[in-house]
Amino acid sequence: MNHLSQTMDKLSNHWRKRAVVNNGGDPSFNIPLEADKEDFLPELLPFFNTPQWRAAPAQMKRDVLSYAWVLYNHKTVYVESELITPVCEDLLKGRYPISCAFKTQEIIAQAMVDEAVHTQMSINAANAILTLRDLPSPEYHRFFMTSRRDHLLSQHADARAKRLVALGIACASETLVTDYLDKIATADTIQPLCRQVTAAHANDELAHSSVFTIILENVIHSLSEEEKELVVRSIFESVAMFANKELDVWRSVLKQLNFPDYEAMLAASSDEPDTAVYVNGVSNLLERTGLTSYREAVAA
Numbered sequence: 001m002n003h004l005s006q007t008m009d010k011l012s013n014h015w016r017k018r019a020v021v022n023n024g025g026d027p028s029f030n031i032p033l034e035a036d037k038e039d040f041l042p043e044l045l046p047f048f049n050t051p052q053w054r055a056a057p058a059q060m061k062r063d064v065l066s067y068a069w070v071l072y073n074h075k076t077v078y079v080e081s082e083l084i085t086p087v088c089e090d091l092l093k094g095r096y097p098i099s100c101a102f103k104t105q106e107i108i109a110q111a112m113v114d115e116a117v118h119t120q121m122s123i124n125a126a127n128a129i130l131t132l133r134d135l136p137s138p139e140y141h142r143f144f145m146t147s148r149r150d151h152l153l154s155q156h157a158d159a160r161a162k163r164l165v166a167l168g169i170a171c172a173s174e175t176l177v178t179d180y181l182d183k184i185a186t187a188d189t190i191q192p193l194c195r196q197v198t199a200a201h202a203n204d205e206l207a208h209s210s211v212f213t214i215i216l217e218n219v220i221h222s223l224s225e226e227e228k229e230l231v232v233r234s235i236f237e238s239v240a241m242f243a244n245k246e247l248d249v250w251r252s253v254l255k256q257l258n259f260p261d262y263e264a265m266l267a268a269s270s271d272e273p274d275t276a277v278y279v280n281g282v283s284n285l286l287e288r289t290g291l292t293s294y295r296e297a298v299a300a
């Protein structure tokens with residue numbers, strides 16, 4: 001049995017034992033809400049260090065934190081539905097060059113179950129907070145992340161090239177877990193629902209990143225040098241996509257809330273560093289798939 005086949009067997013067995021869906025499912029239905037707890041960590045807001053944030057009324061700050069939780073979950077839904085699922089569907093339907101087709105289908109179908117659970121969990125957890133706080137749905141156009149992905153795909157007329165860009169983004173996004181996951185999952189100051197839902201998601205994503213690494217390793221064999229560069233380039237594009245502070249989305253929501261002086265606050269926060277993402281995952285992905293040497297070509 002070759003290395004790919006063995007690794008896929010291990011991942012499949014791991015999923016049967018460890019996935020949230022096989023261990024009681026979405027925990028969000030059974031977690032009592034605590035109205036006095038904040039729904040998100042203030043220090044993760046892109047405008048946390050601004051004077052306008054510090055000066056804002058306490059209730060306004062609490063509403064912003066509730067929306068931060070909701071936006072985080074909405075973004076998760078977009079990651080699952082726009083970045084990951086389309087690639088999984090193409091993999092299932094044999095639209096990528098792969099070996100060990102049955103096993104690939106098996107681990108991808110399992111990952112799709114997880115992503116569907118995460119989508120349901122995110123929607124449930126976001127709506128539970130909106131209901132608790134009696135807040136309307138946030139109004140915003142779209143996340144930078146999804147419009148940037150559309151832009152990157154639109155640069156290629158050829159269907160195969162588009163699929164390779166989508167694959168690079170999907171594989172990278174599965175390793176680019178933000179600091180959010182870890183920090184929220186371990187913060188005992190915040191709403192237990194938010195903490196536990198994030199911890200459940202983090203549990204699955206830990207196993208997931210290996211699924212997508214093995215898929216990339218599987219596909220990469222049959223690609224030309226040029227195609228490998230294309231995949232690596234889209235992996236690096238994903239880092240900036242994930243680190244983006246999504247200030248346009250925030251602008252709409254802060255306007256909706258009538259947040260005092262929100263334009264000045266956003267202007268001040270545009271100098272703040274991007275959201276921290278675990279870029280080590282990208283280095284590991286390139287190393288494990290033998291793509292490290294393409295890094296320089298892409299950077300040039």
Ligand SMILES: [Fe+2]
Nearest residue numbers: 080114115118
């Ligand atoms: Fe997920």
Ligand SMILES: [Fe+2]
Nearest residue numbers: 115174205208
């Ligand atoms: Fe995932």
